[in-house]
Amino acid sequence: MSVKGGGHNIAGTAIAEGGITLDMSHMGSVSVDLDRRIAKVGPGCLLGDVDAATQEHGLATPLGFVSETGVAGLTLGGGWGYLTRRFGWTVDNLEAVEIVTADGVVRTANRQENADLHWAVRGGGGNFGVVTRFEFRLHEVGPLVTGGLIAWSAEKADEVLEVYRDVTSTAPRELTAALIMRLAPPAPFIPEEWHGRPIIGMLICYSGDDPGTALAPVRSLDDPIADLVDLRPYTVQQSLLDGTEPDGLHRYWKTEFLPELSPGFLDTFSDAALEVKSSLSDSVIFHLGGALNERSSDDGAIGNRDAQFIAGFSGTWPPDAPAEPHIDWVRRSWERIRQYSTGGNYVNFQVADDDTDRLRASYRGNFQRLQEVKAKYDPENLFRMNRNVSPAR
Numbered sequence: 001m002s003v004k005g006g007g008h009n010i011a012g013t014a015i016a017e018g019g020i021t022l023d024m025s026h027m028g029s030v031s032v033d034l035d036r037r038i039a040k041v042g043p044g045c046l047l048g049d050v051d052a053a054t055q056e057h058g059l060a061t062p063l064g065f066v067s068e069t070g071v072a073g074l075t076l077g078g079g080w081g082y083l084t085r086r087f088g089w090t091v092d093n094l095e096a097v098e099i100v101t102a103d104g105v106v107r108t109a110n111r112q113e114n115a116d117l118h119w120a121v122r123g124g125g126g127n128f129g130v131v132t133r134f135e136f137r138l139h140e141v142g143p144l145v146t147g148g149l150i151a152w153s154a155e156k157a158d159e160v161l162e163v164y165r166d167v168t169s170t171a172p173r174e175l176t177a178a179l180i181m182r183l184a185p186p187a188p189f190i191p192e193e194w195h196g197r198p199i200i201g202m203l204i205c206y207s208g209d210d211p212g213t214a215l216a217p218v219r220s221l222d223d224p225i226a227d228l229v230d231l232r233p234y235t236v237q238q239s240l241l242d243g244t245e246p247d248g249l250h251r252y253w254k255t256e257f258l259p260e261l262s263p264g265f266l267d268t269f270s271d272a273a274l275e276v277k278s279s280l281s282d283s284v285i286f287h288l289g290g291a292l293n294e295r296s297s298d299d300g301a302i303g304n305r306d307a308q309f310i311a312g313f314s315g316t317w318p319p320d321a322p323a324e325p326h327i328d329w330v331r332r333s334w335e336r337i338r339q340y341s342t343g344g345n346y347v348n349f350q351v352a353d354d355d356t357d358r359l360r361a362s363y364r365g366n367f368q369r370l371q372e373v374k375a376k377y378d379p380e381n382l383f384r385m386n387r388n389v390s391p392a393r
């Protein structure tokens, strides 16, 4: 049996081949409790559903970058996005869940009640039962933020990477900048003569009061070929990347958490990125750090409190094209950057060929405790169509 939220899991764990799939998509309600500053969210919601409902009140909880992703899978694996530097992992804002465990009992899990279960679902994935309600803490955000994409020729890669390193080393928590290298897509905002040529860009989101100061180093870089950084509603910012992830394409990703952007890493990353095989693929570095570094490594199963960045390679190709050049590019590039990893990786970015060692590495010191909670709530491993944590024996 599998459980399907938004259906975005890149390992395809929402579908049980030859088994039963519990499709939660009809449980899509969101209600906002303004007194408690909590959103109660159904497990069928997509990120855009939650942002739309909470932004009506100028509130938000940290969610991911593509509004069509499911809240359930993203949250249960940890969750991060533009607001993570301010408010931590998505699960740092998960106050409670209602969950049906393997014995058929409907339980509430929060910091007081079934606290071990609450700890485990804060990153441990769908291993512990079927979540039927999430409760998220909300924060004042927007409704306007300064954000968008700015891009230059990849001939300026050294200069842009240096500025990216500077910006991220001094960034206020209100600023999240992601770095992207790819072949320019045939998008209307990219001049036609650049289509298919290598570019380097930053995806910006600044949710504070002084964008001029925060973005000054970025603005100091001359000759962008596209500059879409502007004041826009937070909900629009949250769906800016939707068009870059159309349905029906094939994908293969590999990422690592990083403790810093060392010169060696940046050289290696940039060399690997320039070897990309398709204008649908990209290489990315996302800035994390900030609030997520403030808690102890066992505050929720997600751990990885030493992660300052997440970086990796995403190969994308049409279904009728051969997969091998793209998978090969991702794997070779990832092998080159692994030496710079914290040793941890993000469970929600694991693909079907990631093995148990890689799963163990994504939880590091929390893995054994997760197995113990699994043995208590799901000793027969009913919930195993996921990145599976086997019960402790």
Ligand SMILES: Cc1cc2nc3c(=O)[nH]c(=O)nc-3n(C[C@H](O)[C@H](O)[C@H](O)COP(=O)(O)OP(=O)(O)OC[C@H]3O[C@@H](n4cnc5c(N)ncnc54)[C@H](O)[C@@H]3O)c2cc1C
Pocket: 002, 003, 004, 005, 006, 007, 008, 009, 010, 012, 013, 014, 015, 024, 043, 063, 064, 065, 066, 069, 070, 071, 072, 073, 074, 075, 076, 077, 078, 079, 080, 081, 125, 126, 127, 129, 130, 131, 132, 245, 348, 349, 385, 386, 387
């Ligand atoms: C285009 C794209 C962009 C992404 N961007 C981000 C990002 O910005 N930040 C980020 O953190 N992650 C991101 N991700 C990764 C994403 O968090 C994971 O792929 C996640 O698993 C998607 O959740 P889902 O509900 O859509 O997936 P599904 O495939 O529906 O579910 C994934 C798994 O979650 C579990 N699950 C789902 N619903 C329930 C439930 N109700 N109860 C118990 N278990 C359940 C099941 O084990 C299931 O196999 C992105 C993925 C994609 C494809």
